[in-house]
Ligand SMILES: Nc1ncnc2c1ncn2[C@@H]1O[C@H](COP(=O)(O)OP(=O)(O)O)[C@@H](O)[C@H]1O
């Protein structure tokens with residue numbers, strides 16, 4: 001359970017969420033992105049293809065990250081949401097706030 | 112859960128044990144066989160192909176039935192025991208007391 | 223979670239009769255997700271794991287996580303000596319969850335979830351929204367410190 | 377069985393840590409098999425149902441049925457107001473079952489199972505035999521009213 005960050009050749013920070021994004025680990029994700037912003041990273045992809053669960057505070061953390069990235073003139077995308085997770089974004093209308101791609105590949109191509 | 116008795120064309124009373132033969136229903140089986148003996152039935156096949164469980168008092172009931180059938184000069188066979196049930200007969204050495212066939216068909220042919 | 227939780231299961235072996243699983247959970251946010259995992263597992267022990275059952279179990283987990291987090295944070299201010307009561311009833315038609323804290327409660331009618339485009343940037347306020355969207359019915363006690371959520375079984 | 381049974385589960389969500397399931401069962405023979413079914417279900421809730429796990433569960437059920445029947449019949453003379461205590465511990469290496477009645481106990485060393493050809497016609501005396509053959513270890517308290525049976529996990 002945790003996050004793996006790797007930099008793709010196009011300069012995108014790909015953060016893989018392993019398992020779940022919840023009240024217990026959202027702080028870790030926020031920190032990871034903040035540090036990358038401090039190191040002048042500006043393109044972020046959060047990938048959920050290995051995640052099965054996001055709670056409301058996990059959604060809150062994503063909203064917070066997206067604000068920070070935007071404030072720095074950066075770009076944030078999400079990918080790999082399964083059917084349940086995608087419906088979570090729909091019912092909270094957060095699908096209108098985030099750029100969501102089916103796969104990492106599609107998301108990376110969109111930067 | 113219970114017992115279904117049918118008479119085969121060779122005159123064998125086939126008793127099918129449905130589910131389990133345990134302390135709670137062994138009396139019913141003993142009665143069923145006793146009544147058949149009273150009606151002059153002498154060939155019995157108890158089939159376990161739809162049974163998954165026999166407890167020690169179920170084994171006791173089979174021993175009791177086998178004695179009664181023998182006393183009347185009758186014949187009792189068992190069939191359809193799964194691997195777990197068969198090992199139960201082996202570890203109690205009751206495989207040496209009963210005539211056990213793999214299938215109803217084989218058992219019926221042996222009468 | 224290092225401390226084991228203790229849950230009480232009341233049931234017969236007949237799956238057509240109601241099953242009741244209850245427990246008390248210390249007000250520690252880190253314990254929520256693991257407790258929920260265990261509760262869901264035992265509430266559904268004995269059901270054939272069909273895809274519908276899996277979806278229902280996922281919904282149940284979300285309802286439990288969100289209501290427990292609220293009870294712990296707003297009801298008990300994360301005081302680990304205070305316990306949240308959880309009771310789950312499962313029968314052939316529905317799954318019902320009661321989550322109760324000992325706090326002051328709140329007025330659920332006064333809560334507005336951040337659904338307006340201008341509000342989407344708000345970081346909080348989506349817990350009750352998720353509960354209302356996923357559950358088939360939601361009710362509170364008059365004091366507002368006990369929530370009852372029902373899921374219809376397909 | 378019309379009355380639901382109440383069992384207590386103590387566990388963390390970590391399957392590598394011990395799970396404990398305990399209950400008290402009224403001394404009614406008709407309730408034994410259904411109680412055992414429920415106990416086995418909750419003791420193994422969360423384990424992947426492999427064929428090995430199924431075999432282990434079947435063994436567990438036999439150990440529980442036979443020891444419960446003895447406690448009810450010999451320990452409590454089927455007095456429904458007396459309760460048999462059951463405790464099951466499951467960890468990654470073993471399953472251990474304790475069954476305790478409030479009767480006078482007996483001397484297990486004095487029991488001879490009907491294994492001689494001349495004894496095969498005996499209708500009783502196979503419960504402890506099955507327990508000894510299926511369990512990897514069996515022990516009694518000095519009074520002989522509490523049996524402890526261990527199954528190694530494969
Ligand atoms: N058990 C509770 N006790 C007191 N207040 C509560 C409780 N549950 C919810 N609330 C109130 O409802 C509000 C909305 O909760 P929720 O939708 O879960 O979002 P969030 O927890 O992100 O604020 C909370 O901010 C809180 O004021």
Ligand SMILES: Nc1ncnc2c1ncn2[C@@H]1O[C@H](COP(=O)(O)OP(=O)(O)O)[C@@H](O)[C@H]1O
Nearest residue numbers: 446447450451481482487500501502503504505
């Ligand atoms: N809990 C118990 N309390 C007293 N006596 C017991 C208990 N368990 C077993 N026994 C004694 O051990 C004997 C053998 O038991 P068992 O092997 O289960 O066969 P059965 O129950 O068919 O007699 C019983 O007849 C009884 O005398």
